[in-house]
Amino acid sequence: MAKRLGERTLLLETRPRILASAGVAGKREADGPLGQRFDRIFDDTTLGEGSWEKAESKLLLAAAQCALEKAGLQPEAIQAVFAGDLQSQCTASVFGLRGLNIPYCGIFGACSTMAEGLLLAALAMESGGFSAAMAATSSHFCTAERQFRHPLEYGGQRTPTAQWTVTGAGAAILAREADPAAPYIDKVQIGTMVDLGVTDAGNMGAAMAPAAKKTIADFLRDTNTAPQDYDLILTGDLGRIGTDLLRELMQREDGVDLSEKQHDCGLLIFDREAQDVHAGGSGCGCSASVLCCDIIRCLREGSLKNVLFVATGALMSTTTFKQGESIPGIAHAVLLKGGGAE
């Protein structure tokens, strides 16, 4: 049974284990610092499909199938999948996964989706009714640009605060029965929306940083821990602006220095200078692919022992933006521990 620590954090007694995970990505992501660590790389970001939307669905399916292969499982072994994406009505997930016939819970947390999916899958496992569940999400630069900004053909200029939506997807399979050396989910926290009034849809990092700050501060308070108790506090995807703001807010309001331990998926996935991505990477697929291809592997191999994963989302649409609404941020937390850690 899950146990509440402090006000908002839950300790999971059953230690849902990550049986396998996979991160897939496009060419630009493969050209970045994580290079060839992705489980699959698609040099052609159409994935041979006739629309970007279909390409993104295929990307998500590729991540899910790759995770299933690594786990040695057929889709029918998965008792629930928690998935969502940035496309309106979360259709990349729907059309990507409909052929697998896995019981499906659609979720929407914008770029926080991987953390939301993991924590919901972990809570489902903790309820006792599931022996295996999946969390999955995706993003595609071209679907996001068309939907949220301008048609690509328009060639609009990007502001320096803008982030580059990752073409990528991640999927993780949680299982009750797994190698005791497999990484597990130790604690989770459902985030609360924070809206400090940012209205610039070209500066998502600023909109999301206060939510990341609140979730991390709540987590440290509830667990009576400090940044040095973690190998890594992995936010995603705040980018350069959001990361600086998060560290400043933590220092000023809580006197906590995050600089030694915090890294951001939006900064890990691209070389900002060489790749011309302005403030860094973004999109559900950013933190999902970084976590699922690289971080979980490090946890499995033992080079990381405990990672506080805090994916962040900007809960806006083009309609709310055009109607002058500000951008509420959210951040969910998942504490992952390596097999050897206690």
Added chain:
Amino acid sequence: MAKRLGERTLLLETRPRILASAGVAGKREADGPLGQRFDRIFDDTTLGEGSWEKAESKLLLAAAQCALEKAGLQPEAIQAVFAGDLQSQCTASVFGLRGLNIPYCGIFGACSTMAEGLLLAALAMESGGFSAAMAATSSHFCTAERQFRHPLEYGGQRTPTAQWTVTGAGAAILAREADPAAPYIDKVQIGTMVDLGVTDAGNMGAAMAPAAKKTIADFLRDTNTAPQDYDLILTGDLGRIGTDLLRELMQREDGVDLSEKQHDCGLLIFDREAQDVHAGGSGCGCSASVLCCDIIRCLREGSLKNVLFVATGALMSTTTFKQGESIPGIAHAVLLKGGGAE
């Protein structure tokens, strides 16, 4: 701990109880057969706001606040809310609920959202880490028409198979500690997508009926029960076309006669002939408001003892529709029992 029955259904041991619920609606809904049973009625469907989107957010907030009042709880007593809606990026829920500061999990199940929210809240309760959680959703005729079809000013003609999106919202609060006479969630089933190739976005009932059929058939098989074991099998929102298809599919493929026990929220909320709503009501707010204002009250009072609630969703967007994709349907099941039932 939840126990798996058969392949897909879960029995919840902790019996998460519905402490309170509220259904709110607009003028047309209040003019229908459920009349004055709604907890709040808004004759002015702008709710005094400058946009339909803001009006829908206010509608959702009204349902949440009304449920909190009936439960005698402040928002800070709720440890998680599971909410979503039909607006792209689920913004009615985000902007409706952001002021309450409740830990927020965004979900997207189209018109199946109320069942998805209830089952996720129930699984969260069953995990042991929550003492109170909320499920909430909304829809608004004018936001849905503008987003999915045409601007209202265009005055487009509706086909006979079309359904009328309900202006309404529902919220339910689950609690671990509650009056033992309060209704509780006994069993849940996460639905699987079913897509038989319907491409007519003006005939959602036909797109969703096969998913409802699958979920109900799986539930009856897993629990070894028949329709006569229930006081009511409440689908929502299949409307006239979808209801007829569901009954025909059940009869033909499983030899099961649903006609005595099955009713549909889309047919209960409007008088189809008198109110000119064609095939019936639809929208997340349809099944949510009917369940939360009327059915849960009947369960509380004892006039209904066990209700299998099967909300249905059409997982499409205007983009997938315009790209010629078919419409995957989904249906989640929640078995509600009245306080006195075993």
